[in-house]
Amino acid sequence: xxxxxxxxxxxxxxxxxxxxxxxxxxxxxxxxxxxxxxxxxxxxxxxxxxxxxxxxxxxxxxxxxxxxxxxxxxxxxxxxxxxxxxxxxxxxxx
Numbered sequence: 416x417x418x419x420x421x422x423x424x425x426x427x428x429x430x431x432x433x434x435x436x437x438x439x440x441x442x443x444x445x446x447x448x449x450x451x452x453x454x455x456x457x458x459x460x461x462x463x464x465x466x467x468x469x470x471x472x473x474x475x476x477x478x479x480x481x482x483x484x485x486x487x488x489x490x491x492x493x494x495x496x497x498x499x500x501x502x503x504x505x506x507x508x509x
Contacts, residue, residue, distance in 0.1 A: 474498055478505050 432440070470491050477487045484498050491498075 471497075471501065474501055475505060478502050 429437070429440075470493060474487050474491050474493055474497075477490065478484075478498070478501060484495060484502065487493070487498050488495050
């Protein structure tokens, strides 16, 4: 059977359902879309936290190597106060 005919048959079958069956279909579709949206949001949030952790690790390593706080701020984009707090935690008070 031709694919366009199959598609038309599928649409005909869908629209010949009663109102309750169509409503249930759309509710399931919305639930699936909501689930996927939530999962994508969680993935993006996890990626952002991972990037932030990597940036902090770079700053810690730079502090351990004795780089000036101002240079670390330029490299990482972290604010100076955060870098100063990291310096205190690592025992590298500049």
